[in-house]
Amino acid sequence: MDILIYTSSFPVHGRYGAICLMLIDASVPYKQRAITPAEWQQAKSEFTTPDRTPYGSLPTLRIDGKLYSQSLPIMRYLARRLGYFDGKDIENTFLVDAVADVAVDWLNKLIADGFLSKDPAAKETFFKQVQPRYARALDSYLAQDTRGPHLLGTEISYADLLIYTITQDSPGFLVDEYHNLHMLVQAIESRPSLTEYLAAFKKRKEQEHIAL
Ligand SMILES: N[C@@H](CCC(=O)N[C@@H](CS)C(=O)NCC(=O)O)C(=O)O
Structure with missing residues (x-):
């Protein structure tokens, strides 16, 4: 699978973190395009289409050229395609x-x-x-x-x-x-599949603290 994930640039897992964890755990490589608030309006046009992704929200995935939005359905879709992360009955x-x-x-x-x-x-x-x-x-x-x-x-x-x-x-x-x-x-x-990613994520969060 050729996967590009459009995400926000905030140092939180947000709605896309679990998707990344699924892919990493399943050893599926992906690319990520983290969009800053300043880039949002321009970047949105890359993944907003009137048919598949009219709402234009993050995360959106481009999988083998096709767009997928809405985080829970994306997780379910990946679970079905990958054959795990879901109930067996x-x-x-x-x-x-x-x-x-x-x-x-x-x-x-x-x-x-x-x-x-x-x-x-x-x-x-x-x-x-x-x-x-x-x-x-x-x-x-x-x-x-x-x-x-x-x-x-x-x-x-x-x-x-x-x-x-x-x-x-x-x-x-x-x-x-x-x-x-x-x-x-x-x-x-x-x-073992996740330790490196999660440790790096925690470090990034400490460095880019978000004030509440
Ligand atoms: N139900 C959607 C919600 C997506 C959503 O609202 N994403 C926010 C970021 S957390 C967003 O894209 N906000 C910008 C906008 O809606 O213009 C999902 O789970 O993917």
Whole structure:
């Protein structure tokens, strides 16, 4: 596969981090075009078409010349093409999709209230009340398969990678307060395929700190 991922240039995993982790873990090479806010209007025309990607958002992937947008469907598409990161039957596939949906709800709120909002009350409500509810729910999902540490026990899914990226993006999120999330983070970070990328990403984040 010839893959180019259009992403934002912010030092967060955001909506594209789990996609990169899937590709790296599956040893699929890709190129990345990180778009700065100043480049946005011009760059957008490269991946916005009236038929396949009319909304013109990030991330968008160009795979073998064809455009794909919307992060969750991209993860599902890659999972199907690569033959892993998904449930093996219809029930487990549903579970993975449902958990990924909860994770994206968390991410949407994190972006809107945690990062973008200028309202201190909205930020406080998010970090003190809303975020813990998502974290508890995801921790509880992860507790169900006691073989752990992933949602499907020993099998990794795209939902695990998405949850991982959000725990890392949320500033000051104390993952060790949630046993199962903590175990998942440790499992992802100790995958030999991912250690180098994740260590480099953490370093970059420290250097390019985003003020809230
Ligand atoms: N549902 C979409 C949301 C994509 C989205 O809103 N991306 C943001 C960046 S996080 C974006 O491109 N914003 C710029 C814009 O919409 O013009 C997905 O999951 O990919």
